[in-house]
Amino acid sequence: MATETVTSGAVAAIGTTGVSRFAGILRSLRRSPAGFIGFLIVAALVLITAIGPIFTPVLEPNVKEILLPFGSPGHLLGTDNEGKDVLIQMIDGGRSVIFIGFVAAAISTALAIVLGSLAAYLGGWVDSVVVTAADVVLTVPQIVLLAVLGALFRLDSPILLALLVGGLSWPVLTRAIRSQVLSLKEREFVEAARLLDLGTARVVFVEILPNMASFILMNFMIGITNAIYSLVGLYLLGLAPLTGSNWGIMLNRAWIAGAIFNDASIGFILSPVVAITLLLLGLVMMTRSLEEILNPRLRDR
Amino acid sequence: MTTTSSVPRATRGGGGKPLLSIRDFKVEYRTGSGTTVQAVRGLDLDLYPGESLALVGESGCGKTTFGLGLLRLLPRLGHASGQVTFNRSDGTEIDVLKLNGRDLREFRWRDAAMVFQGAMNAFNPVLKIRGHMHDTMRAHTKATKQEIEERSAELLRLVRLEPERVMDSYPHELSGGMRQRVLIAMSLLLEPEVLILDEPTTALDILTQRSVVDVLHEVRERLGFSMIFISHDLSLAAELADRVATMYAGRIIETGGVRDMFYKPRHPYTLGLIKAVPPIVGDLPDLESIPGGPPSLANLPKGCTFHPRCKFATDECQEADPPLIPITDEPGDAHDVACIHSAAVHLGRSAS
Amino acid sequence: SPSKPNASGSSGGDKPFHGAYPYELPPKGHFNLGPGVLDGIQRATSPYMDLIYPSGAMYYWSDKKWEYMMAESGTLDEKAKTYTMKLRSGLTWSDGTPVTSKDVVATFNLHWLMRQQSWTFLSDVKSTDDTTVVFTIGTPSTVLERYIMRAPILPAAVYGEWATKAETLRKAKGSLDEGEGKALNGDFQKFRPENPIVSGPFNYDHKSFTNAQMTLVKNDKGLFADKIAFSKVVLYNGETSDVTPTVMNKDVDYATHGFAVASEKTFQSSGFRILRPPVYSGPALYFNFTTHPEFADVRVRQAIAYILDRNENGTVALGDSGKPCKFMAGFSDISVPDWVSDADQKKLNAYEKDLDKATQLLTAAGWKKSGDKWLTPAGKPAAYDIKFPTEFADWNPAGTNAADQLTKFGITITKRGVNYVQQEPDVLDGKFDIAIQAWGASSHPHPYFSFVADLYRFNYVLAANTGGKGMNFPLKQTTTAGPIDLQAVVDKSAQGLDLDEQKKNVTAAALAFNELLPIIPLWERYGNNPALEGKRVAKFPADDDPILKNAPYADNFVIMGMYSGKVAPV
Amino acid sequence: MSGAVDTPAQQLIEGPVDEPTPSPVRRFLSAWLVRRLAKAILTIFLVSTLTFFLVRLLPGNPVDTYIQTQIAQTGISYADAAAQAKNLFSLDPDEPVILQYLTYLGNLLQGDLGTSILSPGTTVAQVIQTYLPWTLFSVGIAQILSFLIGIVAGMVMAYRRESWIDHLLTSIGSLLHAIPNYIVAILIVVFLGVKLQVFNLTEARGSYTPGVTPSFSLSFLNDILYHATLPILAYLLTTVGSWALVMKSSTVETLGEDYVTVARARGLTDRRIRSGYVGRNAVLPMFSQLAVSLGFVVGGSIFVEKIFGYQGIGYSLYTAVSGRDYPVLQGIFLVVTISVVVANLLADLLYSRLDPRIRVGGKTKG
Amino acid sequence: MKGTLQLDGVSQVFDTKAGPIRAVDQGNLSINPGEVLCLVGESGSGKTTAARMAAGLTRPSSGTVRYEGTDIWSLRKNEFKTFRRSVQYVHQDPYASLNPTRTIQQTLTAPLLKHGVVKGNKAAVERATELLAKVDLTPPENYLSKYPHQLSGGQRQRVAVARALTLDPKIIIADESTSMLDVSIRISVLAMLGRLRDELGVGFLFITHDLAIAKYFGWRGRTAVMYLGRVVEFGPTPRIINAPTHPYTRALIDAIPEPDPDLTRTKNAESLRSLEIPSLAHLPPGCAFHPRCGRFEDGLCDGAVPQLLAVRDDQAAACHVVQRDGAA
Numbered sequence A: 001m002a003t004e005t006v007t008s009g010a011v012a013a014i015g016t017t018g019v020s021r022f023a024g025i026l027r028s029l030r031r032s033p034a035g036f037i038g039f040l041i042v043a044a045l046v047l048i049t050a051i052g053p054i055f056t057p058v059l060e061p062n063v064k065e066i067l068l069p070f071g072s073p074g075h076l077l078g079t080d081n082e083g084k085d086v087l088i089q090m091i092d093g094g095r096s097v098i099f100i101g102f103v104a105a106a107i108s109t110a111l112a113i114v115l116g117s118l119a120a121y122l123g124g125w126v127d128s129v130v131v132t133a134a135d136v137v138l139t140v141p142q143i144v145l146l147a148v149l150g151a152l153f154r155l156d157s158p159i160l161l162a163l164l165v166g167g168l169s170w171p172v173l174t175r176a177i178r179s180q181v182l183s184l185k186e187r188e189f190v191e192a193a194r195l196l197d198l199g200t201a202r203v204v205f206v207e208i209l210p211n212m213a214s215f216i217l218m219n220f221m222i223g224i225t226n227a228i229y230s231l232v233g234l235y236l237l238g239l240a241p242l243t244g245s246n247w248g249i250m251l252n253r254a255w256i257a258g259a260i261f262n263d264a265s266i267g268f269i270l271s272p273v274v275a276i277t278l279l280l281l282g283l284v285m286m287t288r289s290l291e292e293i294l295n296p297r298l299r300d301r
Numbered sequence B: 001m002t003t004t005s006s007v008p009r010a011t012r013g014g015g016g017k018p019l020l021s022i023r024d025f026k027v028e029y030r031t032g033s034g035t036t037v038q039a040v041r042g043l044d045l046d047l048y049p050g051e052s053l054a055l056v057g058e059s060g061c062g063k064t065t066f067g068l069g070l071l072r073l074l075p076r077l078g079h080a081s082g083q084v085t086f087n088r089s090d091g092t093e094i095d096v097l098k099l100n101g102r103d104l105r106e107f108r109w110r111d112a113a114m115v116f117q118g119a120m121n122a123f124n125p126v127l128k129i130r131g132h133m134h135d136t137m138r139a140h141t142k143a144t145k146q147e148i149e150e151r152s153a154e155l156l157r158l159v160r161l162e163p164e165r166v167m168d169s170y171p172h173e174l175s176g177g178m179r180q181r182v183l184i185a186m187s188l189l190l191e192p193e194v195l196i197l198d199e200p201t202t203a204l205d206i207l208t209q210r211s212v213v214d215v216l217h218e219v220r221e222r223l224g225f226s227m228i229f230i231s232h233d234l235s236l237a238a239e240l241a242d243r244v245a246t247m248y249a250g251r252i253i254e255t256g257g258v259r260d261m262f263y264k265p266r267h268p269y270t271l272g273l274i275k276a277v278p279p280i281v282g283d284l285p286d287l288e289s290i291p292g293g294p295p296s297l298a299n300l301p302k303g304c305t306f307h308p309r310c311k312f313a314t315d316e317c318q319e320a321d322p323p324l325i326p327i328t329d330e331p332g333d334a335h336d337v338a339c340i341h342s343a344a345v346h347l348g349r350s351a352s
Numbered sequence C: 001s002p003s004k005p006n007a008s009g010s011s012g013g014d015k016p017f018h019g020a021y022p023y024e025l026p027p028k029g030h031f032n033l034g035p036g037v038l039d040g041i042q043r044a045t046s047p048y049m050d051l052i053y054p055s056g057a058m059y060y061w062s063d064k065k066w067e068y069m070m071a072e073s074g075t076l077d078e079k080a081k082t083y084t085m086k087l088r089s090g091l092t093w094s095d096g097t098p099v100t101s102k103d104v105v106a107t108f109n110l111h112w113l114m115r116q117q118s119w120t121f122l123s124d125v126k127s128t129d130d131t132t133v134v135f136t137i138g139t140p141s142t143v144l145e146r147y148i149m150r151a152p153i154l155p156a157a158v159y160g161e162w163a164t165k166a167e168t169l170r171k172a173k174g175s176l177d178e179g180e181g182k183a184l185n186g187d188f189q190k191f192r193p194e195n196p197i198v199s200g201p202f203n204y205d206h207k208s209f210t211n212a213q214m215t216l217v218k219n220d221k222g223l224f225a226d227k228i229a230f231s232k233v234v235l236y237n238g239e240t241s242d243v244t245p246t247v248m249n250k251d252v253d254y255a256t257h258g259f260a261v262a263s264e265k266t267f268q269s270s271g272f273r274i275l276r277p278p279v280y281s282g283p284a285l286y287f288n289f290t291t292h293p294e295f296a297d298v299r300v301r302q303a304i305a306y307i308l309d310r311n312e313n314g315t316v317a318l319g320d321s322g323k324p325c326k327f328m329a330g331f332s333d334i335s336v337p338d339w340v341s342d343a344d345q346k347k348l349n350a351y352e353k354d355l356d357k358a359t360q361l362l363t364a365a366g367w368k369k370s371g372d373k374w375l376t377p378a379g380k381p382a383a384y385d386i387k388f389p390t391e392f393a394d395w396n397p398a399g400t401n402a403a404d405q406l407t408k409f410g411i412t413i414t415k416r417g418v419n420y421v422q423q424e425p426d427v428l429d430g431k432f433d434i435a436i437q438a439w440g441a442s443s444h445p446h447p448y449f450s451f452v453a454d455l456y457r458f459n460y461v462l463a464a465n466t467g468g469k470g471m472n473f474p475l476k477q478t479t480t481a482g483p484i485d486l487q488a489v490v491d492k493s494a495q496g497l498d499l500d501e502q503k504k505n506v507t508a509a510a511l512a513f514n515e516l517l518p519i520i521p522l523w524e525r526y527g528n529n530p531a532l533e534g535k536r537v538a539k540f541p542a543d544d545d546p547i548l549k550n551a552p553y554a555d556n557f558v559i560m561g562m563y564s565g566k567v568a569p570v
Numbered sequence D: 001m002s003g004a005v006d007t008p009a010q011q012l013i014e015g016p017v018d019e020p021t022p023s024p025v026r027r028f029l030s031a032w033l034v035r036r037l038a039k040a041i042l043t044i045f046l047v048s049t050l051t052f053f054l055v056r057l058l059p060g061n062p063v064d065t066y067i068q069t070q071i072a073q074t075g076i077s078y079a080d081a082a083a084q085a086k087n088l089f090s091l092d093p094d095e096p097v098i099l100q101y102l103t104y105l106g107n108l109l110q111g112d113l114g115t116s117i118l119s120p121g122t123t124v125a126q127v128i129q130t131y132l133p134w135t136l137f138s139v140g141i142a143q144i145l146s147f148l149i150g151i152v153a154g155m156v157m158a159y160r161r162e163s164w165i166d167h168l169l170t171s172i173g174s175l176l177h178a179i180p181n182y183i184v185a186i187l188i189v190v191f192l193g194v195k196l197q198v199f200n201l202t203e204a205r206g207s208y209t210p211g212v213t214p215s216f217s218l219s220f221l222n223d224i225l226y227h228a229t230l231p232i233l234a235y236l237l238t239t240v241g242s243w244a245l246v247m248k249s250s251t252v253e254t255l256g257e258d259y260v261t262v263a264r265a266r267g268l269t270d271r272r273i274r275s276g277y278v279g280r281n282a283v284l285p286m287f288s289q290l291a292v293s294l295g296f297v298v299g300g301s302i303f304v305e306k307i308f309g310y311q312g313i314g315y316s317l318y319t320a321v322s323g324r325d326y327p328v329l330q331g332i333f334l335v336v337t338i339s340v341v342v343a344n345l346l347a348d349l350l351y352s353r354l355d356p357r358i359r360v361g362g363k364t365k366g
Numbered sequence E: 001m002k003g004t005l006q007l008d009g010v011s012q013v014f015d016t017k018a019g020p021i022r023a024v025d026q027g028n029l030s031i032n033p034g035e036v037l038c039l040v041g042e043s044g045s046g047k048t049t050a051a052r053m054a055a056g057l058t059r060p061s062s063g064t065v066r067y068e069g070t071d072i073w074s075l076r077k078n079e080f081k082t083f084r085r086s087v088q089y090v091h092q093d094p095y096a097s098l099n100p101t102r103t104i105q106q107t108l109t110a111p112l113l114k115h116g117v118v119k120g121n122k123a124a125v126e127r128a129t130e131l132l133a134k135v136d137l138t139p140p141e142n143y144l145s146k147y148p149h150q151l152s153g154g155q156r157q158r159v160a161v162a163r164a165l166t167l168d169p170k171i172i173i174a175d176e177s178t179s180m181l182d183v184s185i186r187i188s189v190l191a192m193l194g195r196l197r198d199e200l201g202v203g204f205l206f207i208t209h210d211l212a213i214a215k216y217f218g219w220r221g222r223t224a225v226m227y228l229g230r231v232v233e234f235g236p237t238p239r240i241i242n243a244p245t246h247p248y249t250r251a252l253i254d255a256i257p258e259p260d261p262d263l264t265r266t267k268n269a270e271s272l273r274s275l276e277i278p279s280l281a282h283l284p285p286g287c288a289f290h291p292r293c294g295r296f297e298d299g300l301c302d303g304a305v306p307q308l309l310a311v312r313d314d315q316a317a318a319c320h321v322v323q324r325d326g327a328a
């Protein structure tokens, strides 16, 4: 996916502006209608999938109600090949997708922050190694790498999956953060801090990183988007274990069950499709408006 | 003359019909969430043929905005209003703010050209200088390739550049000073009657600045266009202008002949500016600064916008923004000031 | 827009048959159709191979009768320990040369070269005249006839050189594991004949091949070419999900794929008949006896069998084609009456869903209930993984559903779908708690093969070869009837030519299987093959036609119908 | 009037600073090329090493897989199946991995990518030759189309900022950018193929119509285009949104550049400004992204080709992963790596040709 | 001449794509507390490079930077810290030199607390308030909780100065610290800096390209004129401004317009032969100014590189012609 492409161009132009703090970000996000809608979508989905499962009943297979169509009484989105209600599965099935997306993004962002700032700050061979490693990992199509690694590990726990997905998507973020730190480290206020002998840790964490807060947030959201893309893709191809049930697994099941070719069961396959799309769309809209906030050159002048 | 008697005579420089007559010129910028700021707030100005007018003032007082507004080049969120009349030498009269499409295109560069602040970025980086010259000529004339080449070469030589090499260069291959001069040459391609120069030498080294200033002197002498010279460097104004106008917070607050303005400024702001400029010759000068900074456009002080920084200010100053009124009557030496205390203002220096 | 396809559609006088079966184009797929060679243009199991390289005969599973094809007859001489195959006369290859016994001999020499199972029983093969081939039997077995009669006969003109070398080596008692033999075997694998001649009524139309479809054109010189009214066969490439839209488009007359329930519904509603031939196998639950000793208690396995609603499981997975096993004998319910007497059949427990019984059995085995969860005798919560191949449209829901049923009863099951390629190595390696694997065998009607699949394949017997133990179920067991060595019983069930002796052993194995439940068969799979009548094909065999008892991958009834003229164009 | 006019400086005529001598430039250029190539080769080497070991870590190997299949299908005994497998596969799973690696590298240096394990006798080169062209064809056409459409749409959005058409296109762009390619592929099958029957899924199967002989004719091109329509559509839909959005940002930035204002001041026609000033400069930075995106699209082909059954490199990749066909897997990895690296190299060269500010040598501006 | 901070024959060589360039070549400078040393020159002449070496931000390629007599690059960690604190830097761009995410108070108290200049947060705030008052930001309380973007350029620059003062430096290096400010504000900032010099005895290395500013701020100090990495003229500021000897200095001074219409129009400029500034990567032989110099003499000027030698009193110039003919 080309999420990277959308933002990479902006990286260079992103400056530290007065809105670097989170409160400012939220305020600005509210001002951008698209960003706000995106935020609402994501928030709504997160809320539904976090709280919804508390209220949903445990589903039983029902041989008599197999593959009911969209809008059947009692089954708004129809039923699946086991006769289970699709709507309830939708409510239950977002948790792990979103959770893994967040954790994976957190992992890759954390990796990227550490590697990127180390590479930029230390320079020299550390920089060369990190940059080359990032190039190499970037060159191999990620999804394929994931598929191969997915077969290698028993991806039992969501955490492990998140680790793998997150562990592979660091290069793009690392490069972005590296270039950001590279430019920030040359900033005069950083030099001023160094002249005042405030200490390396302080310079990096107090002077430099807060200036990247929104940049990191944006990359974090790109990370979530990418993680969910990879994750669901793995499920769809059946390259990740189908433990439990979530939107990705539903998609796989609907695909395997041939729901796509059956008019009556279109709700079975379209529901996860729509949910995943909505989630990603919300994230992309948020990312885009963050990007505009970050890059004053994209705003009207 | 399009002006009526209600208009301050001071906007007239010499005699005859002004080339450019600006009345109540305003520029508004829309800023986020539906609010607007006025960057130029009712500006009256006449520019006479052959005249060189310097527009000086602190950063942010609206000088660039004024120049852009005049050429209708404001960014999307800017809006100009008022009246700008341009009297072509062939007698036709143009209402600049009503121009559209093709007419506007023709007005630009052919009637009035502009040399921009920071010529560094004034050129399309992927086009050679030749391309810029051709584009400009083609947009306005049916000149042949040959003619364009010749005309460009002539002008480049005029600004002391080697046409053979410069024409084939990409902008980035030229130094800042050279680029600035190419831009001047290009601005003269169509022999405009007015040339607006927005800080053409800021960001240039002193020796380069000198050569650009010299070039300007020379081409003006040869081609005799009128010039609006925008700068915050008073020394340059002193050198290049026939007439000087001081801008403060979007308005002209004083205007007059260059010697008048430098030796007998009558507005405390002009006075303050002059006093703050260190000269190079002589002993350690006695300089003074104007306290505080320019007001925010979104939140202008009541009355005279300068009063919070003014040492002459009285309570009266807070009541109304004083109009620009003439203080001398000598023809050809108009001097207008927008200050109720102008009589009290003295530089205490005189012409050398 | 597409070019006008010149190989599909039914225009004018041509009478096509449209089928679907996966194949591979060159460079991967090729025309070396020797036995055991990888990536022949079509898999050996493709029913359509019988139209190109017919074998000696095909079998009516229900009638237990051979329908002779290339062969005119086959006779077993028990005393002489020989089996004689007589070819029909007048058979020709597509280049006009006659089909002779030399071709058969060459074919079986290739079988030897490629270590085919037939040579476990054979000791020699030779031709006595142009149409007679004599097979000498080394180890007598009732299954040998099938090996001989169902082997596609290959042209010596193409493969003869290899066969001759193989024969020389065989006669010289050369080994295939080293030296010349090894090299010959390896080289043959890489042999790539072009435009091979065929003996069947259809031949490859090389020009028409794309990775989407291939056309088989009529070979007028081929076997029974005059009886077959179809002028050509179009085969659509691909696995289930690839061909489903094509079937829906009514571009396919008959497909052997296992379709998902949803697809089946669509087919039915758009006018397809669904043929449900038995496949003689299905999914079963396998337990890991190494890591979970509690399963070693037979009561636990029986309890699990009682917990499961196998009807629900079959319906969810395969609709009407997933039929719960009623005999639980370890081989197909259909074959049970042939091998087990009525009296013995009554001894077979059907394990109908009975939760009380399950509770009783578990309690007796020392399990306890804590809340609504069961604890094993060791006091640990009963929680297991169930592994199943994600891609299999029927096994996937079967595994999921079984997991749900057990979980509901208080045995917590985590579903773990894995890539189908990973499933088998994992099970062999013992990397599972409970797994879905096949029971039964669909290529051979003899129960021996089913028991090999049930008890050997994923057990230490065969798994040892890959270094694992599989489920690690000890084959020496004690039943209510006394101690039994399952391995000995199963091995004996296929040996010799005495059917009654075999039946005794099969019955013993079946009863032991039913009681011990080393694996729990969930249901028996029937095909859900869409068949389109009236468009290109007039009729398919009726549902009650005994030919529908044929396993579609072994002796395909549609192909046999085409030969017999029962399956004909409109 | 001014004293300065009389200074001798007036006589001075200036030209641009000459580059010292051409030969160092050429030396420099070749040094850059050498360095760039060395880096490319290093990347390729590292990727092939990485994938070699990665692939060998996969659980299960093709030999075991084969043995199991044989036992299951023909009831052959394990020993026989194992012996046969050993003959079949030129792979000895017991050989030390490092030795296998050295052999692999040695062969690679001679241009030998090895032989498929799953289909003995088929070289990896043949496999790649068979499948890669279709992916290159479909991905290439889709990329070109989506790049062009994206550029036009992006410029429209930037020029009509905040208008309804901007909002509409931006929303569509975001949506397309957000939807994963596999979902688009599924939606295409559901709606275009099954529901609306706009597209005959049977006819579109395969790479070309049966019976048509591949040739360099227009009708053949037309035919393969038809068969690639769905994959192309899927790639197009999933990438065009990103291009449009990137182009929009880039154009908005360019529109704010001084030289655009100056061009307007110079009275140039809107058309000229749009194409020669805004468009050209806005597109420039996108070229390097074009190369990077290639990797993503090829990666995405694994989904798209699987779903449409289009037999390109993604399809064979999936097969190779499932079947543990090491050499094929490695070969494909290598080819993809090389194409991404080469595309990057080309993009760099192209970029430096298109942007005079960037000498082939360095990325310094001005 | 020994100074508290002293640059002894320092050179800085950068490796660039166009080859190695000598941004500063054999520079000698020295600054004492309470003194002002102005460094003037055109863009690219090496002023910033020299200043960064003086501040210990970059290590010279050759030559030594001494603080109180010791080479700062041979100092032990602790001693280097003392040096760091004694020599502070005020940057050019007031918009970039303050961390946008930190309030003025945080910016000012961080070094105070970190180095234990004061004990406790309250004392630090008090000290910050004093510092703000020192730089004429009154009332200081108004500024403490502000973020940089809420201040004007002049105010920011004052905060930057206040920050430089937190550690009681002996020397402040001001690199074009006023060039981005408006004229009116510039003078008041300069006045404030002058007061700091007088009241606190801080020494200034004052860098500017504007000779008029150098003259105003450094009237009681000395001025060094740089051209292409070398100091070409050096002496007391009044002499450099009013009686320059080096042709380059003269050209610079002549080129500056005067804020006086009559005066500026009668000024005569030193003649130049070329406007082209040679690239540092390809310096002309001999005197780097010779291709542009109106007094160029063949054989003399393009031979040896002229050394900076006294030509008059305490005024030194690096010009063959002036050294031969004597200062006019």
Ligand SMILES: Nc1ncnc2c1ncn2[C@@H]1O[C@H](COP(=O)(O)OP(=O)(O)OP(=O)(O)O)[C@@H](O)[C@H]1O
Residues within 6 Å of the ligand: A301, B029, B030, B031, B037, B039, B057, B058, B059, B060, B061, B062, B063, B064, B065, B066, B075, B077, B078, B117, B232, B297
């Ligand atoms: N696009 C815009 N939107 C809102 N406000 C603007 C915009 N452009 C300029 N302004 C404001 O208008 C005022 C005048 O700006 P302008 O650039 O004309 O000043 P100037 O006198 O040219 O200043 P300088 O000397 O710094 O060039 C400033 O306060 C500026 O912040």
Ligand SMILES: Nc1ncnc2c1ncn2[C@@H]1O[C@H](COP(=O)(O)OP(=O)(O)OP(=O)(O)O)[C@@H](O)[C@H]1O
Residues within 6 Å of the ligand: E014, E015, E016, E023, E041, E042, E043, E044, E045, E046, E047, E048, E049, E050, E209, E280
């Ligand atoms: N880190 C660096 N790498 C390479 N070259 C450099 C570096 N820093 C400075 N230079 C070069 O050294 C020369 C002197 O630069 P320096 O910044 O010291 O000049 P300056 O006199 O401060 O100019 P300005 O007035 O523009 O600030 C310039 O040609 C510059 O390009």
Ligand SMILES: [Mg+2]
Residues within 6 Å of the ligand: B063, B064, B065, B117, B198
């Ligand atoms: Mg301006």
Ligand SMILES: [Mg+2]
Residues within 6 Å of the ligand: E047, E048, E049, E175, E176
């Ligand atoms: Mg500098």
